[in-house]
Amino acid sequence: MIELQMYINGEWKESSNHEKRPIVNPANGEVIAYAPEGTIKDAREAIDVARKTFDEGIWSDLPAVERASYLFKIAGKIEENQEELTRLETLDNGKTLREAGYDILDAAACFRYYAGLITKPDGQTYHVADPMQAMVVREPIGVCGLIVPWxxxxxxxxxxxxxxxxxxxTIVFKPSEITPVTPKKLFEIMDEVxxxxxxxxxxxxAGPVVGHEIAASSKVDMVSFTGGTKTGKHIMKMAAxxxxxxxxxxxxxSPNIIFADSDLETSVDYALFGIYSGAGQVCSAGSRILVEESVYDEFVNQFVERANEIKVGPGNDPDSEMGPLVSQQHLEKVLKYIEIGxxxxxxxxxxxxxxxxNGLETGYFVEPTVFVDVxxxxxxxxxxxxxxxxxxxKFKDEEEAIKLANDTDYGLAGAVFTNDGAKALRVIKKLRAGITWINAYHPTYNEAPWGGYKQSGIGRSLxxxxxxxxxxxxxxxxxxQVEPIGWFANKNE
Incomplete structure (x- = not known):
């Protein structure tokens, strides 16, 4: 059984009410850990500590190069613990070892990226009309509440x-109540360095308890949230x-647009990756595939054939290509949508x-599913x-493809597959989405911004x-030019 504790003011703690939540392996439904069930009191304690620490300048007053040195050390420790972190991520979330392994390496790279970036020039100076020197500097916001998904x-x-x-x-961080195992390991690493x-x-x-307190607290200067749109709207209201x-x-x-002149083998391959990596539990998943009508039947036949070949199984099985859904509750939600369709x-x-x-009956596994005639x-x-x-x-032409692609409340991601470079750029520029690809789907990089249009969010990561x-x-x-401005008459002169 994995031991989980909260981390406040450099100390490992249980929740104030001593209640615990079972953490389940989605591949078999077995309990792998018990996590403290945080309370409003716990959240307020963490917020007060973060507030005091920031106001005292213990971290914010450090030279950027010193803060960067900590981040470089964290990156190194993540890599040192890659094997354990990969195993824990698979155990906690269900994703395959291959997917988890990439995530761990990407996490280390992200720390290194920001460690390097923070020491680079970031201000501006302006030549203004008066005998003044105008400049802009960037400063930390203060206490940041960070809430992440599973x-x-x-x-x-x-x-x-x-x-x-x-x-x-300074930060007050809340992991998902479903998947707190690897975040706890990350905080062990930060404590170690x-x-x-x-x-x-x-x-x-829980989000309605701890997340709500973080979003509503007057001592928190910013809240950064990744998750569902409904919860995001609630957080905006609380923060207001x-x-x-x-x-x-x-x-x-997100729409994935396939034109007839694209390389069909490549299009099918990336379309599969776009929806079935992470078992489709990805905010940017290419969950709507739009195919030009002249190649629609051929594309569907190839896609369905390949989807039926995907090996679904426990994430810790090296042969598994797609793992389970994260929880019983989420399994029921997905199955309900299949029924609705x-x-x-x-x-x-x-x-x-x-x-x-095949031994998967106790896990939360769903077949790769394809709907047509929608x-x-x-x-x-x-x-x-x-x-x-x-x-x-299916779509008839470029105009209809763009219309269908943009016809949802969301605007996170999208892709275009075509061998016509001009058409690709025309369509991409018309997509109301923040993350786009041409002849690819899903690759993202620490150097490039991540975020969406419309109800897919506000702001950018990375x-x-x-x-x-x-x-x-x-x-x-x-x-x-330090002398009186002379705006008002001086009666004494």
Whole structure:
């Protein structure tokens, strides 16, 4: 059994009510750990510590190069513990060892990226009309509440923690109550490298309890959240009362547009990767495939054939290509959407069932599922399912492809497959989405911004934009001609 504790002011703690939540391996339903069930009292303690630590300048006043040195050490420790972290990520979330391994290496790279970035020039100076020198500097925001989802337990944590700490902030971090195992290991690493007490604090617990307190607290200067759009809207409302900065990376229903002149083998291969990696539990998943009508049947045939060949199994089986869904509750949600699709009149071309054979009956496994003969107003076309379920639609021409692609409330990601470079760029520029690809799907990089349009969120993670999310911009004006301004008459002269 894995031991889990919260981390507040440099100390490992149980929850104030001593209650615990079971943490389950989604591959077999077995309990692997018990996590403290954090309370409002625990959240407030962590917030107070983070507030005091920031106000005292223990972290924010350190030279950037010293903060960077801690981040470099954390990156090194993540790599040293790669094998253990990969195993824990698979045990906790269910994803395959291959996927988890990439996530761990990417997490280390993210810390290194921000460690390097924070020491680079970042200000501006202006030539103004008066005898003044005007400049802009970037400063830490203060106390940052960081709330992450369960689909990338470690990597999503790092996407927020690395830039927040690099910028000089203190943090109150809440992992998903479903997948706290690898985040706890990350905090063990931060403790090991000697992050000053009170800089990084972690509270377990439910979103409506701990997450709500973080979002509503007047002592928190910013809240950064990744998760569902409904919860993101609630966080915005909670944050509004204190006018704190909000950064939200939310849901998606992303289009993957396949033109007839694309390389079909490549298109099918990336389309499979776009929806079935992570068992479809990816905010940017290519869950709507739009195919030009002249190659629609051929594409569907090849895609269905390949989808039926995907080996579904426990993430810790090296032969598994797709793991389980994360929980019983989420399994029920995905199966309900499959039922809804059938009720709406869509046709299942592949999958559609829970897998209850070959030793998988106690896990949360769903077959790679394909819907065809769908209509644009169907719920399975409009709503985020967040599972291994894809809809394949046909379009007549470029104009219709763009119209269908943009016809949802979301705007996180999208892709275009074509051998016509001009057409590819025309279509990509018309997509109302923040993350796009041409002749590829899913690869992302620490150097490039991540975030969406419309109801897919506000703000950006990663890249220089991800650092700026955790910084305030201050204008400084220096008078170079120190003498009275003479604006009002001096009666004594």
């Amino acid at each position: 689909n990338y337990p470690l990597l999503m944590s790092v996407w927020k923690i690395a830039p927040a700490l690099a910028a000089g902030n 000697g992050i000053p007490k009170g800089v990084a604090n972690m509270v377990f617990g 009362d204190t006018m704190k900065k909000v950064s939200l990376e939310l849901g998606g229903k 059938q009720q709406e009149g869509a046709k299942i071309a592949a999958g559609g069932n829970r897998i209850v054979s 209509q644009q107003d169907m719920r399975i076309v409009q709503e985020e399912i967040f599972g291994p379920v894809v809809v394949i639609q 890249g220089t934009f991800g650092l700026e999310e955790f910084q305030e911009i201050k204008q400084i004006n220096i008078n170079l």
